[in-house]
Amino acid sequence: MGAAVRLAGLRKVFEGRSGSGTVVAVDGVSLEVEDGSLVTLLGPSGCGKTTVLRMIAGFETPTGGEVYIGDERITTVPPNKRRTSMVFQGYGLFPHMQVYDNIGYGLRIRKVPAAEIRDRVFSMLELVGLKGTEARLPSQLSGGQQQRVALARALITEPRVLLFDEPLSNLDAKLRVQMRQEIRRLQQRLRITSVYVTHDQDEAMTLSDQIVVMHQGRVEQVGTAPEIYNRPRTLFVADFIGKGNFLAGTVRAVDGDRAEVEIAEGGVRAPAEGFRAGESVWLLLRPEAIGLGPAGTGRWQGRVAAATYLGSEIFYEVTVGTQNLLVKVGHPHGAIALTQGDPVGVIFDEGSLHLVRREVAA
Amino acid sequence: MGREAGLDSAREVSWRQMDGLRRILREPVLAAAIGVIVASLFLFVIYPLVRVFQMSVVEDGRFTLHVYRDLLSKAFERRPLYNSLLLGVLVALAGTAVGYLFAFAIARADVPWKRFFRVIATFPIISPPFVLSLAAILMLGRKGFITRMLFQGQWDPHIYGLRGLVLVETIAFFPTAFLIMLGVLQAIDPALEESSLNLGATRWQVFRTVTLPLSVPGLASSLLVLFVESLADFGNPIILSGNFPVLSVQAYLHITGMVDFSGGAALAVILLFPTLTAFLLQKYWVGRKSYVTVTGKPSPARLSVDPMTRRLLLGLCLAMTGVILLLYGTVVFGSFVTLWGANYTLTLTHYVSVFHIGGRYLRDTLILASVATPVTGILGMIIAFLVVRKQFVGKGLMDLTSMLTFAVPGTVVGIGYILAFNEPPLLLTGTAAIIVLLFIFRNVPVGSRAGVAALQQIDKAIEEAATNLGAGSGRTFVTITLPLITPAFFSGLAYSFVRCMTAISAVIFVVSGKWNLITVAILGLVENADLSQAAAFSLVLIAIVLVVLGLIQVGVGRVATSQMGYEPSG
Numbered sequence: 062m063g064a065a066v067r068l069a070g071l072r073k074v075f076e077g078r079s080g081s082g083t084v085v086a087v088d089g090v091s092l093e094v095e096d097g098s099l100v101t102l103l104g105p106s107g108c109g110k111t112t113v114l115r116m117i118a119g120f121e122t123p124t125g126g127e128v129y130i131g132d133e134r135i136t137t138v139p140p141n142k143r144r145t146s147m148v149f150q151g152y153g154l155f156p157h158m159q160v161y162d163n164i165g166y167g168l169r170i171r172k173v174p175a176a177e178i179r180d181r182v183f184s185m186l187e188l189v190g191l192k193g194t195e196a197r198l199p200s201q202l203s204g205g206q207q208q209r210v211a212l213a214r215a216l217i218t219e220p221r222v223l224l225f226d227e228p229l230s231n232l233d234a235k236l237r238v239q240m241r242q243e244i245r246r247l248q249q250r251l252r253i254t255s256v257y258v259t260h261d262q263d264e265a266m267t268l269s270d271q272i273v274v275m276h277q278g279r280v281e282q283v284g285t286a287p288e289i290y291n292r293p294r295t296l297f298v299a300d301f302i303g304k305g306n307f308l309a310g311t312v313r314a315v316d317g318d319r320a321e322v323e324i325a326e327g328g329v330r331a332p333a334e335g336f337r338a339g340e341s342v343w344l345l346l347r348p349e350a351i352g353l354g355p356a357g358t359g360r361w362q363g364r365v366a367a368a369t370y371l372g373s374e375i376f377y378e379v380t381v382g383t384q385n386l387l388v389k390v391g392h393p394h395g396a397i398a399l400t401q402g403d404p405v406g407v408i409f410d411e412g413s414l415h416l417v418r419r420e421v422a423a
Numbered sequence: 424m425g426r427e428a429g430l431d432s433a434r435e436v437s438w439r440q441m442d443g444l445r446r447i448l449r450e451p452v453l454a455a456a457i458g459v460i461v462a463s464l465f466l467f468v469i470y471p472l473v474r475v476f477q478m479s480v481v482e483d484g485r486f487t488l489h490v491y492r493d494l495l496s497k498a499f500e501r502r503p504l505y506n507s508l509l510l511g512v513l514v515a516l517a518g519t520a521v522g523y524l525f526a527f528a529i530a531r532a533d534v535p536w537k538r539f540f541r542v543i544a545t546f547p548i549i550s551p552p553f554v555l556s557l558a559a560i561l562m563l564g565r566k567g568f569i570t571r572m573l574f575q576g577q578w579d580p581h582i583y584g585l586r587g588l589v590l591v592e593t594i595a596f597f598p599t600a601f602l603i604m605l606g607v608l609q610a611i612d613p614a615l616e617e618s619s620l621n622l623g624a625t626r627w628q629v630f631r632t633v634t635l636p637l638s639v640p641g642l643a644s645s646l647l648v649l650f651v652e653s654l655a656d657f658g659n660p661i662i663l664s665g666n667f668p669v670l671s672v673q674a675y676l677h678i679t680g681m682v683d684f685s686g687g688a689a690l691a692v693i694l695l696f697p698t699l700t701a702f703l704l705q706k707y708w709v710g711r712k713s714y715v716t717v718t719g720k721p722s723p724a725r726l727s728v729d730p731m732t733r734r735l736l737l738g739l740c741l742a743m744t745g746v747i748l749l750l751y752g753t754v755v756f757g758s759f760v761t762l763w764g765a766n767y768t769l770t771l772t773h774y775v776s777v778f779h780i781g782g783r784y785l786r787d788t789l790i791l792a793s794v795a796t797p798v799t800g801i802l803g804m805i806i807a808f809l810v811v812r813k814q815f816v817g818k819g820l821m822d823l824t825s826m827l828t829f830a831v832p833g834t835v836v837g838i839g840y841i842l843a844f845n846e847p848p849l850l851l852t853g854t855a856a857i858i859v860l861l862f863i864f865r866n867v868p869v870g871s872r873a874g875v876a877a878l879q880q881i882d883k884a885i886e887e888a889a890t891n892l893g894a895g896s897g898r899t900f901v902t903i904t905l906p907l908i909t910p911a912f913f914s915g916l917a918y919s920f921v922r923c924m925t926a927i928s929a930v931i932f933v934v935s936g937k938w939n940l941i942t943v944a945i946l947g948l949v950e951n952a953d954l955s956q957a958a959a960f961s962l963v964l965i966a967i968v969l970v971v972l973g974l975i976q977v978g979v980g981r982v983a984t985s986q987m988g989y990e991p992s993g
Binding site for chain 2: 118120140141142145146147149150151152153154155156157166167170171214215218
């Protein structure tokens with residue numbers, strides 16, 4: 062069931078309050094969401110992801126561009142006629158109705174016969190793990206339970222597209238992890254096309270078939286979790302996802318699929334990935350791709366500036382020349398424990414380097 | 424990119440305005456509703472006020488200011504204005520102080536019997552304000568219990584005049600101050616006071632540097648609101664003013680006693696200036712400044728004072744309670760007394776009279792109030808819905824006009840109504856209609872205020888969820904919005920009913936032989952020194968109000984008393 066979602070050149074401009082000018086919230090977003098897949102819009106606050114979602118739902122009218130579901134152009138269709146069920150950030154449960162009536166609301170509107178409503182509500186309650194709560198009011202449920210009611214209410218109408226507006230942000234950490242796995246399981250089982258908005262990277266990485274990284278109203282990159290993480294195309298994406306070390310450099314020469322890059326600490330050979338000689342780049346080196354050995358070993362020599370113990374891993378700040386590198390060491394109980402001031406050797410594999418375009422001031 | 428955005432946004436703005444207009448025209452019912460409401464507000468709120476102005480500056484068909492000159496030129500003539508202002512300031516100060524005392528005792532000193540004190544502090548709201556004048560005379564008047572019986576006529580407390588009015592109006596209006604201050608104290612984030620303590624301040628310093636400054640907007644609001652209530656008060660001064668003339672009573676006497684319409688109208692206009700100014704100051708300046716806690720939830724009572732202070736505050740509250748109970752108790756006692764000042768044997772004759780001779784007053788009042796109240800409630804909700812959820816030209820004006828009846832003293836409105844509706848095509852004087860209309864448009868702000876507050880509480884996501892699941896605007900309103908604002912609707916109904924039953928300053932101009940009201944009857948009895956009969960009537964009135972409030976409360980659950988208050992009564 063369901064259908065693909067296509068956004069074409071979507072734009073949204075808001076007028077500011079008296080005298081403060083206008084805000085371009087969404088600046089030309091084009092996107093294809095495959096039928097049955099879950100796509101996450103990921104980005105910091107204010108990047109426009111929620112506005113895009115609300116334009117798909119119909120709560121905002123685009124200033125420019127079009128929204129398609131399947132072959133149908135729905136850009137100006139009223140929000141109650143779109144069959145794009147939404148799970149809201151605050152859940153939006155009807156406080157004066159029991160769980161049963163909350164979930165059945167959409168079916169009552171479609172004039173589904175009472176007996177059928179009963180069956181479907183009860184099977185939905187089982188599906189989301191809320192059996193036995195049908196007579197309770199939302200105020201009598203925990204946060205996680207309320208979330209599930211919101212989900213059940215959205216799913217029961219068999220929508221073409223399922224929309225999520227940061228649904229887990231009000232839950233505590235452990236519950237969040239549990240709920241996102243359940244949401245993913247359900248979505249895959251029912252194969253509903255879903256668009257999910259969040260600012261939490263872990264959520265995005267766990268849930269999505271594709272991640273859309275957004276920044277200041279524009280799409281920075283679209284890709285799977287490994288693509289986004291290992292081959293970010295812009296500095297913003299590289300910096301937003303995970304932690305990274307960025308070393309400024311220039312490409313000296315390109316030899317086949319390798320590039321000679323000149324950085325402050327000397328020269329390295331990195332995967333060329335389409336860059337040419339003379340281009341300014343950032344060299345991205347992920348903390349987990351760096352190893353530490355005794356002084357005198359490895360590519361570079363450095364000194365430990367700080368150590369942060371996190372249980373399953375230790376983060377070290379290592380000063381190499383003028384740079385501060387962040388290094389992640391896993392399995393700490395097996396390795397040497399280093400302290401501030403210790404000299405170390407910095408080890409890494411050139412294959413794990415990644416180049417990102419660097420803007421140079423004119 | 425900036426230039427592009429500029430061009431696009433200009434297009435966007437005009438598109439949005441056209442879109443708004445198109446949307447309204449697409450819903451003819453909505454457009455019609457707006458039209459009808461605007462017309463009614465103009466006819467029954469603005470037009471009477473215009474007539475009052477007119478009457479005060481037009482003589483023999485010519486524009487003239489000599490009426491004002493006559494009224495303001497001599498010192499003797501200026502006395503009512505001066506007196507009203509003085510009284511207003513004193514009552515504002517005293518009432519705010521008492522209100523703050525109770526509010527602070529409950530919210531910060533954790534006194535025992537909080538519920539009891541809350542009831543005492545809000546009880547005067549449901550009684551007609553001039554019952555307290557009646558009590559004052561019963562106790563301290565010429566034939567008063569204390570002056571006659573206890574002091575054998577040796578002590579004259581000068582209850583008629585400024586002193587009596589300050590006492591009586593303070594008690595009548597401090598509940599408003601109490602509710603405002605309680606709300607303010609509860610809205611202060613506990614973290615602010617706690618961090619002050621944490622940084623080493625003594626409890627007194629915390630009060631002086633944190634609590635009190637944060638209470639200032641509430642204090643200012645309270646002072647302004649009580650000032651307006653005192654100026655607008657009619658029932659108390661007409662009984663107690665003696666040789667201390669005030670504007671509201673003078674305006675009434677010019678119209679009914681001297682048949683001097685222009686003089687009465689001019690006095691009404693003079694009365695209007697300070698009240699309107701204070702109201703606008705409160706609404707648009709002070710009312711906007713509030714230091715509300717981030718979570719928006721009222722914080723519970725805490726203990727922020729040392730035991731000595733707590734005992735002191737408790738003592739003061741008890742003393743105040745004693746005075747209030749004494750006054751109301753006197754009225755209760757008085758209603759059973761054969762002849763106050765002469766024969767103190769207990770009797771039920773006065774109550775019998777209430778139902779025999781006074782039966783038609785009861786019947787008339789109840790009928791008129793029962794007709795007006797539901798209309799007020801529904802109209803108030805519709806206006807609230809339009810103001811909060813819809814965009815249209817002149818929305819702000821509609822909002823302000825519907826609030827105007829709060830700011831304008833009843834005396835002015837009453838005079839306006841008899842001037843506006845005493846000739847065809849709108850000949851309404853002497854009918855039930857004029858009384859009902861007066862009730863409706865005096866009390867509509869109560870309903871719309873409650874509605875606006877309730878609508879603003881509803882998380883937008885709830886209504887969006889309904890739309891998202893397929894409901895159109897009508898269905899969303901009926902199945903989601905309406906049930907959620909029902910408590911506010913009934914709360915508005917309850918308070919409107921109370922205001923109908925206790926009204927005097929406006930309605931005294933429009934009662935007639937055919938339709939009369941209990942409050943007017945009580946005033947008449949007091950003027951005839953038929954004090955015990957007046958007391959009996961008053962208690963029956965209070966009893967009716969309590970019964971109806973009780974019924975509404977049972978029917979709905981909680982009647983939010985926090986939504987009552989802020990408005991001039993009478």
